[in-house]
Amino acid sequence: MKRIVIKVGSSVLTELNTIAKERMLNLLSLIAQARQKYEVILVSSGAVAAGYTALKLDRDKHISKKVLAAVGQPILMSGYKNKFDIYSIDTSQILLTEEDLDSRTHTKIFQQIIEKTLENGILPIVNENDISTTPEQLFGDNDQLSAHVAHYTNSDTLIILSDIEGLYDSNPKNNPKAKIRKIVNKITEEELSQKFTPNSRFASGGIVTKLKAAEYIMSQNMEMFLCSGYDLTTAREFLMEDKHNKGTLFSQKTKVENKT
Ligand code: GLU
Numbered sequence: 367m368k369r370i371v372i373k374v375g376s377s378v379l380t381e382l383n384t385i386a387k388e389r390m391l392n393l394l395s396l397i398a399q400a401r402q403k404y405e406v407i408l409v410s411s412g413a414v415a416a417g418y419t420a421l422k423l424d425r426d427k428h429i430s431k432k433v434l435a436a437v438g439q440p441i442l443m444s445g446y447k448n449k450f451d452i453y454s455i456d457t458s459q460i461l462l463t464e465e466d467l468d469s470r471t472h473t474k475i476f477q478q479i480i481e482k483t484l485e486n487g488i489l490p491i492v493n494e495n496d497i498s499t500t501p502e503q504l505f506g507d508n509d510q511l512s513a514h515v516a517h518y519t520n521s522d523t524l525i526i527l528s529d530i531e532g533l534y535d536s537n538p539k540n541n542p543k544a545k546i547r548k549i550v551n552k553i554t555e556e557e558l559s560q561k562f563t564p565n566s567r568f569a570s571g572g573i574v575t576k577l578k579a580a581e582y583i584m585s586q587n588m589e590m591f592l593c594s595g596y597d598l599t600t601a602r603e604f605l606m607e608d609k610h611n612k613g614t615l616f617s618q619k620t621k622v623e624n625k626t
Pocket of ligand 1: 376435507
């Protein structure tokens with residue numbers, strides 16, 4: 367069975383300071399379906415955003431952000447638990463820092479936990495451990511964390527469900543004619559050095575962190591698919607029907623189609 371990592375961002379999981387229940391339900395239905403074909407690992411952001419639903423602290427302040435994550439992680443997980451119960455899927459919570467993947471011994475422990483969890487039919491839900499880490503120990507965003515998780519768990523593909531539908535050939539905010547690039551084999555230095563641009567107040571990533579994740583994934587000879595987390599049609603087609611209509615596939619194995 368192929369193994370995939372699905373990463374979902376805060377902007378997809380929350381709306382107007384509450385958990386976006388319907389989107390979460392749609393995501394869970396996709397995961398339940400995908401588990402018939404793949405071993406699935408979920409990387410989920412949203413702890414800080416969920417914390418803010420209970421406590422209005424300033425997320426830009428270092429300690430306040432940690433408090434929000436501490437308050438929000440159980441809110442997020444209970445949201446998942448209630449909804450996964452509908453599908454009789456048991457979940458595990460795995461909170462990671464960079465240090466958990468910084469040595470062979472640590473990495474092996476992480477890998478063994480994931481293997482045992484999957485072997486027992488449990489869905490691992492991974493997030494960065496925002497609570498106890500210093501800035502040096504943080505991945506900082508779940509795009510890059512999910513790329514590392516995909517690599518160290520020997521996954522085949524990383525799926526990033528985002529607030530954008532793919533990588534555009536120019537900035538869609540300034541250019542209404544911007545088109546989604548279907549396949550990307552290479553990411554340039556210029557693209558990687560753009561300013562960080564998260565669209566949501568609670569997200570740490572933006573297109574640059576997604577490109578960094580994609581670059582890492584391609585350097586490991588794996589594939590990453592970036593598509594909408596709001597409407598899951600594209601992700602479902604890609605995963606369940608091997609169809610690639612929208613979304614961007616970052617891959618060195620698939621060649622970019624020549625324009626005629
Ligand atoms: N770990 C953070 C959270 O759960 C999110 C990091 C990110 O947005 O990439 O809120």
